[in-house]
Amino acid sequence: METPSAACRCPLQPPPLLLLLLSALYLRPGLGLNTVNTVYGDTIILPCRIEVPDDLMFGKWKYEIANKAPVFIAFRSATKKNIQYDDVPEYKDRLSLSENYTLSISNARIGDEKRFVCMLVTEDNVFEEPTIVKVFKQPSQPGIVSQANFLETEQLKTLGECIAKDGYPEGNLTWYKNGIVLQPVEGAVVISEQTNVDKASGLYTVTSVLEYKPTKEDTNAQFTCTVSYYGPSGLETIRSESTVFNIHYPTEKVKIEVLSQKNTIKEGDNITLKCSGNGNPPPQEFLFYIQGESEPIRSSSLYVLTDVRRNATGEYRCSLTDESLMDSTTITVHYLDLSLTPSGEVVKRIGEALPVSCTISSSRNATVFWMKDNTRMRTSPSFSSLQYQDAGKYICATNLQEVEGLKKKQTLTLIVEGKPQIKMTKKTSSDGTFKTISCIVEGFPKPAVQWTSSGSIINQTEETRYIDGKFASKIRIAPEENVTLTCVAENSLERTVTSLNVSAISIPEYDEPDEINGGGKRENGNDQAKLIVGIVVGLLLAALVAGVAYWLYMKKSKDVHGESEKEAAQNIQRLPRTASKHVDKDLGNIEENKKLEENNHKSEA
Numbered sequence: 001m002e003t004p005s006a007a008c009r010c011p012l013q014p015p016p017l018l019l020l021l022l023s024a025l026y027l028r029p030g031l032g033l034n035t036v037n038t039v040y041g042d043t044i045i046l047p048c049r050i051e052v053p054d055d056l057m058f059g060k061w062k063y064e065i066a067n068k069a070p071v072f073i074a075f076r077s078a079t080k081k082n083i084q085y086d087d088v089p090e091y092k093d094r095l096s097l098s099e100n101y102t103l104s105i106s107n108a109r110i111g112d113e114k115r116f117v118c119m120l121v122t123e124d125n126v127f128e129e130p131t132i133v134k135v136f137k138q139p140s141q142p143g144i145v146s147q148a149n150f151l152e153t154e155q156l157k158t159l160g161e162c163i164a165k166d167g168y169p170e171g172n173l174t175w176y177k178n179g180i181v182l183q184p185v186e187g188a189v190v191i192s193e194q195t196n197v198d199k200a201s202g203l204y205t206v207t208s209v210l211e212y213k214p215t216k217e218d219t220n221a222q223f224t225c226t227v228s229y230y231g232p233s234g235l236e237t238i239r240s241e242s243t244v245f246n247i248h249y250p251t252e253k254v255k256i257e258v259l260s261q262k263n264t265i266k267e268g269d270n271i272t273l274k275c276s277g278n279g280n281p282p283p284q285e286f287l288f289y290i291q292g293e294s295e296p297i298r299s300s301s302l303y304v305l306t307d308v309r310r311n312a313t314g315e316y317r318c319s320l321t322d323e324s325l326m327d328s329t330t331i332t333v334h335y336l337d338l339s340l341t342p343s344g345e346v347v348k349r350i351g352e353a354l355p356v357s358c359t360i361s362s363s364r365n366a367t368v369f370w371m372k373d374n375t376r377m378r379t380s381p382s383f384s385s386l387q388y389q390d391a392g393k394y395i396c397a398t399n400l401q402e403v404e405g406l407k408k409k410q411t412l413t414l415i416v417e418g419k420p421q422i423k424m425t426k427k428t429s430s431d432g433t434f435k436t437i438s439c440i441v442e443g444f445p446k447p448a449v450q451w452t453s454s455g456s457i458i459n460q461t462e463e464t465r466y467i468d469g470k471f472a473s474k475i476r477i478a479p480e481e482n483v484t485l486t487c488v489a490e491n492s493l494e495r496t497v498t499s500l501n502v503s504a505i506s507i508p509e510y511d512e513p514d515e516i517n518g519g520g521k522r523e524n525g526n527d528q529a530k531l532i533v534g535i536v537v538g539l540l541l542a543a544l545v546a547g548v549a550y551w552l553y554m555k556k557s558k559d560v561h562g563e564s565e566k567e568a569a570q571n572i573q574r575l576p577r578t579a580s581k582h583v584d585k586d587l588g589n590i591e592e593n594k595k596l597e598e599n600n601h602k603s604e605a
């Protein structure tokens with residue numbers, strides 16, 4: 001019954017063709033034969049491939065396994081038109097034999113990979129035609145399981161397992177790194193494969209374990225694996241999802257940084273030091289070597305120095321906690337000190353000297369500049385003889401250009417005090433109808449001025465602005481007869497009285513210049529003369545003071561009130577009668593009076 005040849009209608013077939021077919025069969029078994037490829041689970045359709053003879057009695061299907069008796073599975077009678085399936089448990093309820101003797105086997109299994117033979121039997125002949133059945137099952141998409149949480153450089157560790165489940169025929173697994181096949185390397189890339197066959201289904205599950213020793217460069221490497229398998233139409237490949245592994249490697253370098261928004265540091269700033277290591281995972285703890293601390297300080301990667309002073313300038317270091325791998329940085333804390341002497345509110349008398357100094361000390365060279373009443377000064381102030389115009393608000397300021405926000409300033413508010421000084425002038429109007437009498441007053445605080453004539457108070461008519469301790473009070477008069485006008489200027493320091501004889505309006509007289517600045521100009525030319533007069537006067541004053549002191553001593557028991565006040569009151573009373581404010585009979589000594597007057601003129605200048 002078993003014939004190795006195909007389509008054997010022997011008397012008709014020419015012998016050379018048969019030989020050719022036979023040789024083909026030997027060389028490429030399975031390929032020369034009729035082959036049916038079926039996907040696992042599908043229905044296997046096996047056409048009979050023999051032309052149905054007219055005198056056909058019946059058809060049969062059997063399968064053959066090497067070294068075993070053939071097993072009949074289906075029968076169909078051509079005459080009775082009945083079908084019969086043999087009692088083979090494997091094919092129970094799976095077979096269907098059609099009228100044209102095509103056999104369908106549902107739900108293809110791996111066990112169906114056999115040689116099936118269609119037999120057509122006539123009265124005097126038996127025709128046989130074998131068909132090889134091949135079953136294919138695509139494995140699952142491979143997956144990398146049992147993944148390592150992290151890998152470590154210099155350590156061979158299981159990276160993961162690649163599994164492709166339930167394939168047929170058996171597939172092959174291949175590992176890839178960044179799309180390149182990973183070849184085994186002794187001690188660095190170790191791949192071990194394992195195949196499991198499911199007894200019931202006959203399907204293969206292939207597993208490949210990759211042990212891998214990474215380098216730092218593998219940090220972002222993408223690992224994948226593929227399964228290669230034969231499908232009905234040839235070799236196919238399925239790729240797994242890619243996986244990136246956390247590669248641990250030791251720190252090889254530490255770095256210390258100063259975190260700051262500004263690139264310079266000044267006193268009072270907070271400094272944040274940051275230490276970092278280039279390992280993975282990065283080190284969490286460091287030792288900081290801080291200026292002024294004898295022991296290194298254990299800290300997380302940030303260390304804050306608050307409100308630093310100039311002595312914080314220096315080298316700062318950090319290291320790993322085992323004191324290996326160190327880095328250092330240098331910090332310069334800029335500072336700027338300014339000292340103004342004197343400063344604050346300073347009250348001085350006119351003519352006094354006032355040395356002023358503004359000194360700085362700084363981490364960089366800085367220059368000072370001066371402001372007086374909000375105006376920049378060209379030179380720094382210093383006073384050998386204070387004038388009223390020297391009064392004001394002085395600011396000595398400095399800054400460090402390179403250091404943002406580092407500036408200092410101090411203020412000197414200078415007050416120049418002086419007793420009232422009076423100069424009187426008179427001027428007749430061009431039409432000769434009135435005279436303008438000016439009382440030019442210098443002094444600080446601003447003296448109050450009062451005019452009197454013959455003991456009665458005259459309202460002033462005009463007052464110029466008070467500038468640099470000086471102003472003029474003016475009155476206009478048209479006297480019928482000669483009068484003596486008295487100007488009284490008084491501030492907290494002293495009360496000063498000056499009189500001027502003005503002749504009747506009818507009598508022409510010499511007009512003195514009445515400009516407020518007139519006196520000042522003269523003063524400049526007279527400095528030396530004044531100095532000499534000053535010395536003489538000084539000596540005389542000393543004598544006077546001695547005299548007055550003696551006199552006061554003598555008078556003390558009788559008179560409690562201040563003498564000068566009494567004198568002033570008497571002067572006002574006497575003014576209409578006397579031309580000179582200095583005449584004071586109570587003083588008695590005429591010589592001393594003269595000297596007093598001289599002194600008065602001097603200070604008027």
Ligand SMILES: *[C@@H]1O[C@H](CO)[C@@H](O)[C@H](O)[C@H]1NC(C)=O
Nearest residue numbers: 047048049098099100101102
């Ligand atoms: C045999 O019959 C089946 C259905 O009865 C049909 O699908 C198939 O094409 C036929 N085969 C041949 C070779 O005629």
Ligand SMILES: *[C@@H]1O[C@H](CO)[C@@H](O)[C@H](O)[C@H]1NC(C)=O
Nearest residue numbers: 170171172173228229230235
């Ligand atoms: C699997 O690998 C073996 C050995 O390298 C090879 O002979 C075989 O053809 C491969 N099979 C597939 C399906 O790639």
Ligand SMILES: *[C@@H]1O[C@H](CO)[C@@H](O)[C@H](O)[C@H]1NC(C)=O
Nearest residue numbers: 268269270271304305306307
């Ligand atoms: C420095 O830090 C302290 C708190 O630690 C804070 O009060 C202070 O304002 C900070 N100084 C500066 C200049 O930022």
Ligand SMILES: *[C@@H]1O[C@H](CO)[C@@H](O)[C@H](O)[C@H]1NC(C)=O
Nearest residue numbers: 290291292293309310311312
């Ligand atoms: C700097 O000096 C201050 C006192 O002026 C002192 O308290 C501080 O500890 C010093 N800091 C350093 C780092 O030497």
Ligand SMILES: *[C@@H]1O[C@H](CO)[C@@H](O)[C@H](O)[C@H]1NC(C)=O
Nearest residue numbers: 363364365366367368400401
């Ligand atoms: C600051 O000092 C440097 C040299 O130390 C000098 O070149 C520069 O001119 C100085 N600047 C001022 C403003 O004095």
Ligand SMILES: *[C@@H]1O[C@H](CO)[C@@H](O)[C@H](O)[C@H]1NC(C)=O
Nearest residue numbers: 451456457458459460461475
């Ligand atoms: C001077 O002014 C006062 C008030 O300020 C006034 O009472 C007086 O009459 C005035 N005298 C003259 C002479 O104008």
Ligand SMILES: *[C@@H]1O[C@H](CO)[C@@H](O)[C@H](O)[C@H]1NC(C)=O
Nearest residue numbers: 481482501502503504507509
């Ligand atoms: C007034 O003064 C003038 C000089 O200024 C003098 O010549 C005249 O005699 C005086 N008249 C009286 C009444 O004193």
Ligand SMILES: *[C@@H]1O[C@H](CO)[C@@H](O)[C@H](O)[C@H]1NC(C)=O
Nearest residue numbers: 482484499500501578579580
């Ligand atoms: C003013 O005139 C009187 C006489 O009327 C005279 O005694 C006095 O010295 C004169 N004063 C001045 C400052 O000229």
